[in-house]
Amino acid sequence: MSITTIASAAMLIAVMISLYSIRSNFRLRSSGNMLQLEVGRRIQLEQQLLEKQNYLTAIIQTEPECVKLLSREGLVLDINPAGAALIDAEPAQVRGTCIYSVVAQQDQAHYRALTERVFRGESGILEFQIESPKGRMRWLETHAVPMRNAAGTIIALLGITRDITARKNSDEEVRRHHFELARVCRLVTVNEMAMTLAHELNQPLCAITSYMESLRNMAREAEGTSHERMGEIAGKAAAQAERAGQIIRRVREFASTQESGKLPSHVNSLIQDVISICMAEARQRGVSVLLHLADELPTVLADPILIQQVILNLIRNGIEAMEELPDESGRLLVTTRRTDADTVEVTIADNGCGLPDAGTERAFTPFYTTKPQGMGMGLSISRSIIKAHGGNLRLEADSHSGGTTARFSLPVFLEEPG
Ligand SMILES: Nc1ncnc2c1ncn2[C@@H]1O[C@H](COP(=O)(O)OP(=O)(O)OP(=O)(O)O)[C@@H](O)[C@H]1O
Ligand SMILES: [Mg+2]
The missing domain is CATH 1.10.287 (Helix Hairpins)
Incomplete structure (x- = not known):
């Protein structure tokens, strides 16, 4: 091999080496850039994670409810300040202690059962009492859920607990x-x-x-x-x-x-019986009693003695209201009718002195009376009786006669079919 050949071969090798190095250099530079990019991305990711963690920690730390992590045995793995404050302590004092040292005796079995359920993958709510080391009792309500790691294994009970003492006290x-x-x-x-x-x-x-x-x-x-x-x-x-x-x-x-004592009763005959009782009094006071009783009235489910007492009280009030009228001018009109609302209505109207200024409702107040010998109980007793029969009783001023009309209704007795 001639020198020239060797020289050209060497030149070629040199050129190839330099070409290779240029390419490697270029590759090295580009992978360096990629590395740099990757590192930058990771740093950014870590920063984001850190921010997220800080954010979550801030939320948990400032959360007004108690947030805690418990082991299956009830050890406090972590707790926020609000949680520790429930037993008048700092988080550091509570971490590592056992929850059962503060859960009230009578609630411990329930708390253990809840923990077992959570470690089986369920969630649950429990109201229980705790006693702080200083002896303060509180009612708490905890919402417990399983806390899992990345592999999905349950590693703790996550409990959000709130103080419900005020609510319990008000209950x-x-x-x-x-x-x-x-x-x-x-x-x-x-x-x-x-x-x-x-x-x-x-x-x-x-x-x-x-x-x-x-x-x-x-x-x-x-x-x-x-x-x-x-x-x-x-x-x-x-x-x-x-x-x-x-x-x-x-x-x-x-x-x-x-x-x-309630039985299907005919209101008209109850009225007739009562009238015979108070006729003497009416006659004595110069009051004439008129009856306008509807034919073929349906029966009502009523206690006859009590409904008669109501009618008697209202008639007596009417007669007493006409006391000051000139002789023989008092008129007491008793009527009955069936209403559209399937009730039997009874009215007892007088042309007496009219209602007191205090108004109709005041007259029903127990012990309210404008009479020297009155007990003020007649209307209130009568209303109780009518209400107990599913009806109502009221007084109305009669602008025509200047007197008063007492009106009460009782539901019609509808027999069960069959
Ligand atoms: N028909 C009426 N006309 C005018 N005022 C009436 C009438 N009915 C009731 N009042 C008023 O309502 C008041 C209360 O009536 P209520 O029957 O409850 O008691 P009282 O008649 O005063 O006493 P008692 O307990 O003896 O019946 C009467 O004192 C009277 O002022
Ligand atoms: Mg009375």
């Missing part, structure tokens, strides 16, 4: 309030029953007294009085005594069950 307050209300209601019922008896028994007792008075007078002047007449009066007294007994029984049953 307790409401419960106490209801209990107290029920107690007061029972007292009111007893009180109302006593008042009702006192009010309703007044009439038959007065009647009995006056019948007995007549009998005594007759006995004193026995001559000229037929035995039949005395027997008749004694019979009336006995009927009133019987009525008083019925009232006591019925009011007692009404107060205890509000149900018994």
Whole structure:
């Protein structure tokens, strides 16, 4: 091989080497650039991750609810300040301790059951009590979910817990309030029953007294009085005594069950029975009583004695309102009708003094009376009775006569088909 050949070969090799090195250099430079880019991308990613982590940490740290991670055994793996504050501590003091050192004895089994469920992959909610080392009791509500690692394995219980002590206390307050209300209601019922008896028994007792008075007078002047007449009066007294007994029984049953004693009743005949009781009083006060009773009224499901007491109270109010009227000008009109709303309506209208300025509703207030001898219980008792029968009772001013109309309705008794 000649020198020239060697030289040209060497030249070629040199050229090739330099070409190779230029190419490698170029490759090296471009892969260096790529590396740089990759590093930049990673740094950016790490920064983003860090930012995200800071962001999450900030949220958890400032979250007003307790956020904690627990192991299966109940060790506190991590907790935020709000959580630690629930037991008056700092997060560092709580990490690594066992949750069961603060969970109230009676709730520990429930808490363990919840933890087991979470480690089986379920989530759950539990209300429980804790006692802080300083002895402060709190009610908490925790929402627990499984916390998984990248492989999907459950590594902790993630619990978001809130203090519900205030709500529990107010629930307790409401419960106490209801209990107290029920107690007061029972007292009111007893009180109302006593008042009702006192009010309703007044009439038959007065009647009995006056019948007995007549009998005594007759006995004193026995001559000229037929035995039949005395027997008749004694019979009336006995009927009133019987009525008083019925009232006591019925009011007692009404107060205890509000149900018994109701049977399909004809309102017209209840009215006619009552009218015979108060006719003497009406006549004595110069009041004429008119009845406009609808034919073929349907029956109502009613306690006859109690509905009669209502009618009696309203008629007596009407008669009393006409006390100041000139002789024989008092008119009491009692009507019945069936309404479109499938009720039987009874009205008792007078042309008396009219309602007091306090208005119609005030008249229903227990013990409200404008009468010297009044108890102020007649309307309130009557409304309770009508309401217990599913009806309503109200008073209306009658602009035409200047008097008052009392109006009550009772649902028609509809027999069950078949
Ligand atoms: N028809 C009426 N006309 C005018 N005022 C009436 C009428 N009915 C009731 N009031 C008014 O309503 C008040 C309360 O009536 P309510 O029947 O409850 O008690 P009271 O009649 O005063 O006493 P009682 O307990 O003996 O019935 C009456 O005192 C009276 O002022
Ligand atoms: Mg009255």
